[in-house]
Amino acid sequence: MISRVAESCFWLNRYVERVEVLARMLDVNLAFQLDVSLPDAKRWLPLIVVTGQEQHFLTRHGAKSSDDAEIVQKYLTWSDDNPSSLYSSLRCARENARTIRETISLEMWETLNDLWVFMNDRAARRLYDHHRDVFYRRLRDQCLLFHGIAQATMLHEDPFRFMRLATSLERAAQTARVIDVKYHSIGPTSPDESEETASEAAQWMATLRFCSGVEPFLKRPDNVLCGRAVASFLLFDPSFPRSVCFNLERTRNFLDLLGAGAPGSVGARARMLVSEAADFLSKRNIAEILAEGLHETATWVVETTGEIAGEIIESYFHPSSGPTTSQSQSQS
Amino acid sequence: MIRMATGTKSKTLFADYAPLDGAFDELFAPDGSVRPEAARTVELLNAVGIREFKARQKLADASFLKSGITFSVYSDQQGAERIFPFDLIPRLVPGALWARTRRGLEQRIQALNAFLDDIYGEQRILAEKVVPEDLVLGAAGYEKKVRGVRPPSGVHIHIAGIDLIRDPAGEFRVLEDNVRTPSGVSYVLENRQVMKRVFPRVFAESKVQGIEEYPIRLRDALTSVGPAPDDQDGTVVLTPGPFNSAYFEHSFLARRMGVPLVEGRDLFVDDDKVYAKTTQGPQRVDVIYRRIDDAFLDPEVFRKDSALGVPGLVRAYAKGNVALANAIGNGVADDKGIYPFVPDMIRFYLSEEPLIGQVETYVCARDEDCRYVVEHVGELVIKAVNEAGGYGMLIGPQSTRAEQKDFRERILANPRNYIAQPRIELSTCPTWTQHGPAPRRVDLRPYIVTGRSTWVMPGGLTRVALKKGSYVVNSSQGGGSKDTWMLEDGAA
Numbered sequence: 001m002i003s004r005v006a007e008s009c010f011w012l013n014r015y016v017e018r019v020e021v022l023a024r025m026l027d028v029n030l031a032f033q034l035d036v037s038l039p040d041a042k043r044w045l046p047l048i049v050v051t052g053q054e055q056h057f058l059t060r061h062g063a064k065s066s067d068d069a070e071i072v073q074k075y076l077t078w079s080d081d082n083p084s085s086l087y088s089s090l091r092c093a094r095e096n097a098r099t100i101r102e103t104i105s106l107e108m109w110e111t112l113n114d115l116w117v118f119m120n121d122r123a124a125r126r127l128y129d130h131h132r133d134v135f136y137r138r139l140r141d142q143c144l145l146f147h148g149i150a151q152a153t154m155l156h157e158d159p160f161r162f163m164r165l166a167t168s169l170e171r172a173a174q175t176a177r178v179i180d181v182k183y184h185s186i187g188p189t190s191p192d193e194s195e196e197t198a199s200e201a202a203q204w205m206a207t208l209r210f211c212s213g214v215e216p217f218l219k220r221p222d223n224v225l226c227g228r229a230v231a232s233f234l235l236f237d238p239s240f241p242r243s244v245c246f247n248l249e250r251t252r253n254f255l256d257l258l259g260a261g262a263p264g265s266v267g268a269r270a271r272m273l274v275s276e277a278a279d280f281l282s283k284r285n286i287a288e289i290l291a292e293g294l295h296e297t298a299t300w301v302v303e304t305t306g307e308i309a310g311e312i313i314e315s316y317f318h319p320s321s322g323p324t325t326s327q328s329q330s331q332s
Numbered sequence: 333m334i335r336m337a338t339g340t341k342s343k344t345l346f347a348d349y350a351p352l353d354g355a356f357d358e359l360f361a362p363d364g365s366v367r368p369e370a371a372r373t374v375e376l377l378n379a380v381g382i383r384e385f386k387a388r389q390k391l392a393d394a395s396f397l398k399s400g401i402t403f404s405v406y407s408d409q410q411g412a413e414r415i416f417p418f419d420l421i422p423r424l425v426p427g428a429l430w431a432r433t434r435r436g437l438e439q440r441i442q443a444l445n446a447f448l449d450d451i452y453g454e455q456r457i458l459a460e461k462v463v464p465e466d467l468v469l470g471a472a473g474y475e476k477k478v479r480g481v482r483p484p485s486g487v488h489i490h491i492a493g494i495d496l497i498r499d500p501a502g503e504f505r506v507l508e509d510n511v512r513t514p515s516g517v518s519y520v521l522e523n524r525q526v527m528k529r530v531f532p533r534v535f536a537e538s539k540v541q542g543i544e545e546y547p548i549r550l551r552d553a554l555t556s557v558g559p560a561p562d563d564q565d566g567t568v569v570l571t572p573g574p575f576n577s578a579y580f581e582h583s584f585l586a587r588r589m590g591v592p593l594v595e596g597r598d599l600f601v602d603d604d605k606v607y608a609k610t611t612q613g614p615q616r617v618d619v620i621y622r623r624i625d626d627a628f629l630d631p632e633v634f635r636k637d638s639a640l641g642v643p644g645l646v647r648a649y650a651k652g653n654v655a656l657a658n659a660i661g662n663g664v665a666d667d668k669g670i671y672p673f674v675p676d677m678i679r680f681y682l683s684e685e686p687l688i689g690q691v692e693t694y695v696c697a698r699d700e701d702c703r704y705v706v707e708h709v710g711e712l713v714i715k716a717v718n719e720a721g722g723y724g725m726l727i728g729p730q731s732t733r734a735e736q737k738d739f740r741e742r743i744l745a746n747p748r749n750y751i752a753q754p755r756i757e758l759s760t761c762p763t764w765t766q767h768g769p770a771p772r773r774v775d776l777r778p779y780i781v782t783g784r785s786t787w788v789m790p791g792g793l794t795r796v797a798l799k800k801g802s803y804v805v806n807s808s809q810g811g812g813s814k815d816t817w818m819l820e821d822g823a824a
Contacts, residue, residue: 002598003609098400099574102586102593106399113400158611259612266612316611 005103006162007317008096012104013166014309015093016112020143021174022051022086025181025210026076027136032206033069044072046184050177051076051084077128086139090119105153108146115142158258165254165312169305172247175234176301178210182227183295189227191290196226204230211242231294232286235301244301248278251308258316266319270311277304344378345385345421345769349762352771356500356759358423369426369819376534377421382768388530389420389764395529401522401580416519417812421769422527423761423776423794424538427821433496433504433778434788436688439678441492441780444511444665446681448488452479452661462680463673467697470748471670472718473512473663475626477633481650483659484557485784490621490657491550492780493517493793498759499689505756506690507775509666509674512658513623516793517779518581521546521588523815524791540817541790546779547588550621553783554589558619558655566618567591568608570599572628572640582623596624601644604651619655626660668717668751669695691756696747705752706743709736712752713803714743727803729755758803761814763796773797775805776816790818 025047033043045066048057057075058066065071079085094116101109118124118138127135147167154160182189182203190196204227208214211234220237223229237243252274260267281301289297350364351357359370366374380388396415450457451468458465468474493514495507524543528535554567571582573595586593598609599617607614622629628638630645648654664670672693675686694701694712705712709728716724726739743750760771778792794814795805805811 001611002592002594003611004595004598005592006611095574098579098583100593101400101583102569106587109400110398114398117397162611319609319613 001103001158001162003317003319005100005159007313008100009103009159009162010166010312010317012093012096012100013163014170015089015096016143016146017167017170017174018084018089019086019093020140021171021178021210022047022076022084022089023136023139023143024212025178026073026086027133027140028206028209030133030136032202032209035202042185044069046181047076048072049184050180053082053084056082073132087119090116090139100159103159105149107149107153111142111146111149115139161254161257162316165251165258168247168250168254169309169312171242172244172251173302173305175211175242175244175247176298176305178207179231179234180295180298181210182207183298189231189290189294191228191287193226193228200227201225207234213240213242216240227294228286228290231290235281235286235289235297245278245282248274248281252278266315267312270308270315273304273308273311277308343382345380345382346374346378346762349769350771352760354500355757355771355773356498356502357771358425358498358502358759358761358774360762370424373422373424373534373538373817376537377531380531380534385420385764392418392420392526392530395526396522399522401519417798418523418526419763419796419798419812419814420527420530421762421764421814422531422534422538423774423814423816425816425818427541427819429502429504430541430790430818431821433688434790436504436686437494437778437780437788438786439682439684439687440494440506440509440674441489441782441786443674443678443681444492444509445487445489445782447677448659448662448665449482449486450681451664452488453482457677457680460680462676463670464697467669467673467695467748468664471664471667473626473661473665473667475661475663477646478650478660481660483649484559484652484655487557487782488659488662489665489780490553490557490659490782492782493777494780496688496776496778496792497691497756498774498776500757500759502759504688504776506674506688507756508668509671510777511662511666513625514777514779515578515581515623516777517546517789518584519813520779520789520791520793520816521584523813527815535817538817539820541820543789543791546781546789547585549781549787549789550585551589551591553781553787554619554621554655554657556783557657559653560618566616568594568599568617568620570594570596570620570622570624570642572596572624576623578623585621596638596640596642599642599645601642601648604644604648604653606642606645606648606654617654619657621657626663629656629660668715669697669748671751691753694752696743696750696752701752702743702747705750706740708752709740709743711754713755714739714750714752716749717751718749725804727755730803755803758797758805761794761796763798763812763814765798765800770800772800773803773805774814791816 029043029047048054061071061075075082075085077086080087082088094112097104097109097112150160150163186200186203204225207230208217213234217223217233220233223233233240233243235244238246240246252271255267255271255274258267259265260271349360351360351362359367359374361367393415396418401415447457457463458468489511491514493510493516495510496504497507499505520543558566560566568591569582569586571579571593583593594608600607600609606617608617624640627634628640630641630643631638632643633646649656649660672695674690678684678686694705696702696705712728714726714728726735758773758775761774762769763772774794774796776792776794779789781787794816795811796814797803797805798812799810
């Protein structure tokens with residue numbers, strides 16, 4: 001398939017994933033605020049930190065605003081110049097979709113375009129002002145609908161594979177960011193669970209909910225709510241669709257379907273990087289990770305998936321044959 | 333508003349409709365009675381009633397917005413998207429009239445194609461002085477760089493959009509030829525979809541000819557002229573990109589033909605062959621439906637600053653390694669200054685009389701015509717030959733003295749650049765306005781596809797001047813569109 005089109009498929013799903021994860025985090029955080037008494041600063045700023053926009057936010061709104069729930073939510077939801085806001089991610093998703101309408105199905109386009117039209121309509125502002133939880137859920141649900149429609153209406157061939165590949169890779173990174181919220185909100189996690197405070201436990205509960213992971217987590221009989229178990233679940237669980245290991249495995253599968261398994265093939269190096277990362281992570285154990293610092297592992301996941309994405313972009317989308325003038329998109 | 337609301341339920345749609353004096357109304361006779369071919373449709377629309385009609389118009393608008401069937405406007409901020417205003421009252425064309433018109437269009441395309449083949453070949457028509465040589469060789473659309481390059485099967489005009497009007501007698505006449513990259517067909521197909529959804533019963537009972545096969549006809553025509561006529565794999569649509577005003581259409585056609593949509597940067601030329609950059613390496617391309625103007629097609633040959641084109645494309649084309657639709661250099665055939673000679677071309681190449689009329693035209697390049705035009709600016713419609721979209725045009729009877737003076741000076745400074753026509757009273761169709769249906773002027777652009785044979789789509793883009801009294805139907809100037817129903821021959 002045309003490299004530029006493949007690249008748009010790839011970015012489309014990364015942006016959709018960002019919308020879904022951020023919408024869910026904002027929704028969960030709203031409810032979480034009611035449960036535990038922590039200062040707002042630690043409740044909202046971490047969300048900005050993990051989207052990589054702390055510097056930008058502080059320059060724009062000043063340190064004082066970081067404990068203002070309204071300003072932070074507005075910044076993460078509507079800000080046009082925050083490249084990670086829901087609004088910006090949705091615009092990028094829709095813009096990528098618009099350039100590949102001939103590739104995606106009509107229903108996929110309509111779902112996304114509908115959401116974009118809604119976001120720009122007064123109805124969205126009203127919903128945001130009066131029923132914010134419903135507003136965030138609507139965004140999240142439309143993203144899930146988008147995936148469902150893709151699954152059910154597209155040819156399961158290369159364009160679809162590039163999209164799913166992007167979703168898997170982005171999910172691995174987003175889960176790592178979600179794990180890191182706790183670090184930015186409360187601080188490092190002790191390897192000894194008996195040292196955990198009630199608010200830390202509450203934060204881990206929120207972390208699971210950020211990933212829709214509460215019930216899957218509880219289905220593992222040995223799991224009790226503590227940092228060690230939650231982190232282990234989110235990093236390693238082989239069947240949970242948002243765990244890092246699950247998504248690295250999926251990334252590898254989709255690369256194989258794209259033919260990257262054959263030596264010397266276009267995506268061979270990307271596949272090698274994914275394999276190395278998956279093997280490296282699966283050989284580690286949670287005690288060792290916590291002793292060394294969970295934040296360090298989360299950072300490693302974000303950086304490694306970034307490197308893999310870079311390799312995919314380089315090899316599939318910007319091959320050296322012929323001149324390329326393609327502009328690259330924000331990777332944050 | 334309140335006055336309107338009372339009793340609207342019982343009021344039929346066309347109860348207050350009055351045709352415009354002096355114009356041919358396509359649905360109603362001058363005495364206000366319904367034309368026979370429209371009787372059943374009007375009856376059914378009347379039964380819908382005004383209130384329900386309004387509700388369905390809303391439904392239609394929402395459906396265009398939801399599907400993102402939009403165009404961008406150049407004068408607007410970059411990338412702003414609008415929906416093309418759509419009028420729900422269909423336009424009806426009797427089957428017998430359309431059958432005549434269709435034959436006239438086939439004939440015209442055949443002649444225009446023969447003209448291009450000749451101009452870029454032997455130039456017989458110039459030698460025999462049927463068309464003035466300086467007018468042809470001096471036309472902005474004449475590309476001497478492709479003289480001697482004959483496209484596969486001699487097809488130059490794969491896709492044409494011929495603008496027609498209905499004159500006061502109700503006959504179709506050609507107003508303008510578009511044989512470079514005519515746009516709008518996607519709206520025709522989408523309008524039809526929406527109409528079928530919004531007025532299923534009216535549509536079903538009106539016995540309308542189908543237009544849905546357009547994309548398949550186009551794909552077959554395209555592959556039939558390629559170097560490998562039985563292989564569809566190497567066919568692509570080439571677009572300038574998402575910021576182009578017709579991007580929706582480019583993507584629509586690629587989708588409906590099932591072929592890739594590419595931008596210039598997705599293609600490259602190696603050893604005079606065209607390749608697409610794909611995720612599995614270079615892949616051969618042999619037919620390009622290009623929606624990029626000649627000037628931007630290949631920076632090696634045309635505009636050096638073009639980032640939209642593909643360097644080396646013309647070399648590959650000249651070698652016969654790739655087919656371009658439409659061919660390069662077609663601009664000379666739809667030049668407004670050449671238009672007056674098309675009837676002579678038909679006689680010259682086909683030894684036939686034109687089956688479809690056109691509009692009397694003064695060519696300012698001729699001294700005699702120029703004098704007449706300058707003296708009668710206030711009565712004529714003046715058009716710059718190299719402009720489109722309703723730009724560079726003066727409608728004499730509706731112009732101010734200052735505008736007339738300005739055009740007089742412009743014509744005298746560059747007569748070659750202008751033609752003039754008497755103002756034709758465009759036909760009208762009932763069109764929904766804030767005050768109910770009112771007569772508005774329309775034109776029609778049918779699409780003609782040529783591969784191994786020629787096919788005229790039984791339908792077309794009806795553009796309607798939404799402003800009261802306006803003659804300008806272009807979408808960039810406040811025009812809208814309607815679904816055009818070519819009735820089955822013998823149906824009413």
